[in-house]
Amino acid sequence: MKIPDGWRQLLPTARVIVAALLAMILAIYACFQAASQAYLHAQKSREVRQIQHTAMLSGWQQWLSLRDTAKKSMQSLDKTMPFSPVSFQRAGTRLLSWLPSAKGGEMVLEIAWQQVPSTFEMLAERDMQVVGFALVAENNVLRLTLQLVADDEH
Structure with a gap:
C-alpha cells in the first residue's frame, strides 16, 4: 500500500491529529460492533427466558387445573350421603x-x-x-x- 503524497506534506502535528481521529473512528466502530453483539445476545437470552417462562406458566396452569379437578372430585366424594x-x-x-x-x-x-x-x-x-x-x-x-x-x- 502506497502512502499518498499529500500525507508527507502535512505537518507532524497534523499527522498525529489525523491518526488520532482515525484511531477514534476505529475505536467507535469497534465499540458499536461490540455493543451490537451484546444487544443481539441479550435479545436472544430474553427470548429464551420468555419461552422458558411460557413453558413454566403452562406447566403451572396444567397443575392448577389438575388440582382443581382433584379438589372438585374430593368435594363430590365428601357430598356422598351415608346409606340407610x-x-x-x-x-x-x-x-x-x-x-x-x-x-x-x-x-x-x-x-x-x-x-x-x-x-x-x-x-x-x-x-x-x-x-x-x-x-x-x-x-x-x-x-x-x-x-x-x-x-x-x-
Whole structure:
C-alpha cells in the first residue's frame, strides 16, 4: 500500500491529529460492533427466558387445573350421603325388608313405577352398587328386589 503524497506534506502535528481521529473512528466502530453483539445476545437470552417462562406458566396452569379437578372430585366424594335403607321409604315407595350382609345386603321395596329411576340414583349417591335386581308386579303393586354391595373404590 502506497502512502499518498499529500500525507508527507502535512505537518507532524497534523499527522498525529489525523491518526488520532482515525484511531477514534476505529475505536467507535469497534465499540458499536461490540455493543451490537451484546444487544443481539441479550435479545436472544430474553427470548429464551420468555419461552422458558411460557413453558413454566403452562406447566403451572396444567397443575392448577389438575388440582382443581382433584379438589372438585374430593368435594363430590365428601357430598356422598351415608346409606340407610330407611331413607328409601318415601312417597310412592315403601321399604318391605332389609337383609344386611357383610358388604351390602338385599333390599325389597314396594314401589311406584315413577320412583324406580330415582331409586337407582339414590343408591349411586350413597355409593351402593346394584349387582342384581328383580322387578315383579304382584297384586297391582311393583316389588323391587335389589342385591346391593358397598362401592369400595373410594
